[in-house]
Amino acid sequence: MSTHKTSPPLPVKRATACESCHKRKVRCDLNLHESTRECCSNCRDSQTPCLPHTRKRRRVDSETDASPLPVEVKKARPLTDGDGPGTPAQQASYLGRSDYLTAHLDIDEDDATHYRGPGLRAGAFHxxxxxxxxxxxxxxxxxxxxxxxxxxxxxxxxxxxxxxxxxxxxxxxxxxxxxxxxxxxxxxxxxxxxxxxxxxxxxxxxxxxxxxxxxxxxxxxxxxxxxxxxxxxxxxxxxxxxxxxxxxxxxxxxxxxxxxxxxxxxxxxxxxxxxxxxxxxxxxxxxxxxxxxxxxxxxxxxxxxxxxxxxxxxxxxxxxxxxxxxxxxxVQITSILGDMTEHYRRGTLSDRKKIDLENSLRGWLNAVPSSLRLYRPETGTETKTNRLTEYNFKFRQLHVLYFTALIILFRHDNKDDPPAPVSLLAASFISGIFEEYLTHEDIPHLSVTSIFYLMVAALLQLSYQRFPSLAAHRNEEIDIMRLSLDGLKKRFPSAIGAERVVNQMMKQSTTVSDTPQSIQMMLTPEEAEFFAPFGPELCRQWGSTFDPRAAAPARMGDFTGVGTVNVNPNANANGILTSAMVGRGHQQEPQVIAASTGEVAGPVRSDSMWDNGGALLLSQDDEDTLFSSERTLDTVGRWWWADWVPEADLDFFSKSL
Incomplete structure (x- = not known):
């Protein structure tokens, strides 16, 4: 007596798409939500029912049951120790072409991977x-x-x-x-x-x-x-x-x-x-x-x-x-910085986008956990003050990115304007943080991108050298930048290019006449929010903005001996140089209203640019480095130089580049 064996029913293969996506021939992510029983993102957006699509194999004709064809059914093989997530068999390449390729039949990207190419031979090499x-x-x-x-x-x-x-x-x-x-x-x-x-x-x-x-x-x-x-x-x-x-x-x-x-x-x-x-x-x-x-x-x-x-x-x-x-x-602060510089590079930074970037920076600053902050609120005092936390190398690096973003975002487009208070304070903070790096001998542990942060801060500081009223501490801060670049160039040649940029700027700054204007730096309430969690310990320029006594207004008598001065009829009765806030787009920025404007009769001595209780002393080696006859200038980062360099310097740059 012969026994009749019935072929087992072929398994039903479950596809990775839902019915709606299958009909529309679009890529479905239902498999990503299978464990949570959620619908795919396409059905969720269109508010349609999300039902899994099942793809059935062709049924075997019942008339052939007496002599069934030999059908091999592959069973799932359990993972072994050798089948970790890193083995080539488990690492299929991602393909998203089915999102824009349509056909009358399904495009099975998974099936397309079922072949072994020469690059997939595990352990085999040419x-x-x-x-x-x-x-x-x-x-x-x-x-x-x-x-x-x-x-x-x-x-x-x-x-x-x-x-x-x-x-x-x-x-x-x-x-x-x-x-x-x-x-x-x-x-x-x-x-x-x-x-x-x-x-x-x-x-x-x-x-x-x-x-x-x-x-x-x-x-x-x-x-x-x-x-x-x-x-x-x-x-x-x-x-x-x-x-x-x-x-x-x-x-x-x-x-x-x-x-x-x-x-x-x-x-x-x-x-x-x-x-x-x-x-x-x-x-x-x-x-x-x-x-x-x-x-x-x-x-x-x-x-x-x-x-x-x-x-x-x-x-x-x-x-x-x-x-x-x-x-x-x-990750968040680098994303803000990347978006910002991309808008500058493409010329797409509108007023609306600038407001969004400002809000993003405020949001980032407020979201920084207290354990990562540079300062902590001081309790038990009548006034609200912040005290600098103990030195932490990683936390300092995190905030350098924030201050770099402030410098770039608030830079002035007009090269004749004094530096924006926000940029000035941010550059001073970067200088103070790098001074800590030097003190703790942590310069060798910095990444190569620190060179860019230094260059941004150094160029901002050099750009206001022609304003004598902002001369306090500038020599100290520039020396910190130079020492830091000198340490970085020992392991990163790119620091040599940045150092050349700074040195050429220093050379050019000595040829620019002083501006007979006294700048009283003022922050709007909105701008002050960017520095609310900080204090003066790392910022030498803190007093010039937050301490009114440190920035007394200049009077007409302060310019005795400078040269012939034409009196501005708009000056106030006391001849005080004040600052007025003028609106440009959405942002309030300081504009200097000089009580004395006019031509300086005769050139200003270059050493007066460096006079801060004593002239800047340069060794012969320094002079050879700074004032070399070579006119080559490296081109890294020049997408924002033009807004910070005086017009006289642009001629030099155009010949050098």
């Missing part, structure tokens, strides 16, 4: 690549205590701004005693922020090794590859003035290209094991992109409109991460 990797092993990299020291440097100085590897992760990776691409990249970053000059050569060898490992596909975990390219951005062997494939700008765009391939710009499925890491990687790339684009005056590599990754939350970080709040605030 013989030529394998030979290169064997040769690179001859590059000796740090071992023993030096290796541990570099890794500690990375964790302490670099990781707060790219929190992708924890100390436990590093111990696990380093325990294998394998010089992988990820570990080698961390050694490179650790060598950059080291206080020991002897490790520079070790860092270069590690970098050469990392490049070989990257270009020979030695790392099979694509997330690790992206993380390694992020860490390599700490190295900048050449400045932005020169085209290079070894600087942070190049590695940033490499990181972004890989991130787009992996779909890191899309909100990850919460069920993914590495969902939190993917978010941290993406926002690290966004912050790096904003900083590098701002420092170089170039387009950003990431378009925020293409991403739907939600902002970071504390739960996206590993438990006990003390730098979680710091990094979240860091």
């Amino acid at each position: 013989p030529f690549e394998a030979r290169i990797r064997r040769n690179v092993s001859s590059l000796e990299i740090p071992r023993g205590t030096l290796r541990q020291s570099l890794l500690r440097n990375f964790l302490h100085w670099c990781r707060p701004w790219m929190p992708l590897v924890s100390e436990a992760d590093l111990e696990r990776l380093d325990a294998k005693n394998q010089d992988t691409l990820l570990v080698t990249a961390m050694l490179v970053a650790g060598s950059i922020v080291s206080s020991t000059p002897e490790v520079v050569d070790h860092g270069r060898r590690c970098y050469q090794r990392a490049k070989v490992l990257f270009y020979t596909n030695a790392e099979q975990n694509h997330l690790y590859t992206i993380m390694a390219t992020i860490f390599l951005q700490w190295l900048n062997p050449s400045g932005p003035e020169h085209v290079s494939i070894d600087n942070s700008s190049f590695w940033l765009r490499t990181s972004v290209a890989l991130a787009h391939q992996m779909g890191l710009h899309r909100e990850p499925d919460p069920r993914m094991a590495e969902a939190k890491l993917r978010r941290r990687i993406w926002w690290t790339l966004v912050s790096r992109d904003n900083l590098i684009a701002t420092s170089h005056g170039r387009p950003r590599a990431v378009n925020a409109e293409d991403s739907n990754v939600r902002p970071l939350r504390v739960e996206d970080f590993e438990g006990g991460d003390d730098d979680a709040l710091l990094f979240m605030q860091f």
Whole structure:
């Protein structure tokens, strides 16, 4: 007696789209909300029912049951230890072309990935690549205590701004005693922020090794590859003035290209094991992109409109991460700075957008947690005062970004106007913070973008040298800038270009006549909000704005001996130079109404520009550096020079560039 076996029914394949999106032939994100039983974003926006679409396979004819065709049904294989989130089999490339390609049938992007290309061979390499990797092993990299020291440097100085590897992760990776691409990249970053000059050569060898490992596909975990390219951005062997494939700008765009391939710009499925890491990687790339684009005056590599990754939350970080709040605030302020400079570069900064940026900065300042603030309110006093907190290197770096944004946003377009009070105070704060860096010997631990912050503050300070009434403390602040740039250029050649810019500006400032105007700096109530949580300890110019006694108005007698002065009929009875607030667009800005305006009879001595109780003394080496006959001027960041340089200087710049 023969038994008749009935073929088991073929499984029903559940598609990743809902019925509505399937009919409209648009991409559906229903699978991202499956665990929460929410509808897809398209149905939510259109307020239509969201029903999962099921795609059925063709049924086998019942007449063929007696002799069924051999059908192989693949069963889901349980994950093994070797199938971690980083294995190539689990890392499909992201494709979004179905959003704009229509067809009569479904476009199954998942099915399109079911083939194995030459680049997906796990553990297999071209013989030529394998030979290169064997040769690179001859590059000796740090071992023993030096290796541990570099890794500690990375964790302490670099990781707060790219929190992708924890100390436990590093111990696990380093325990294998394998010089992988990820570990080698961390050694490179650790060598950059080291206080020991002897490790520079070790860092270069590690970098050469990392490049070989990257270009020979030695790392099979694509997330690790992206993380390694992020860490390599700490190295900048050449400045932005020169085209290079070894600087942070190049590695940033490499990181972004890989991130787009992996779909890191899309909100990850919460069920993914590495969902939190993917978010941290993406926002690290966004912050790096904003900083590098701002420092170089170039387009950003990431378009925020293409991403739907939600902002970071504390739960996206590993438990006990003390730098979680710091990094979240860091991402926000870099995004504001990136948006601002992009509007300036494109010429799209309208009054409305400027108001929005001002509100964004106020919102950021108010949202900074008390644990990260520079000052804390002082209790038990009759007047509301703030006291400077204990020195914290990371918190100082965070606020330097804020002050840099203030300088750029409130700069005056008219080169003959005195500096805006907001920009003046912000530049003074940056000077005070860098003075703390020098005192605590933390200059070697700064990132390369600190060069840009220094240059922004230094150019602002040099721009008001022609106003004698603002001469207080300017020599001290400029000296701090020069000392800081001198320390940074020992490890970042791009600081040499910034130093040349500052030196040329100093040279030109000595040829500009003093302006016989006394400036009384005043803040509007709205502008004062930008400094409400701060105090005078880090700002030498604080008294000129917030202490009326420190900025007494000048009188006609103050200009005795200067030269022939034509009296302004609009001057007040006492001949006092006052400031009036005039509206320009939405913003109230100070405009000096000089009681004495006129031509200075005869040139003003250059040393008077530096007279602050004593002339500025320059050594012969300083004079050779500052007043060199070379007329070349590096072009980094010149997108905002023109608004700060007097007209006489623009002729010099146009001949030099």
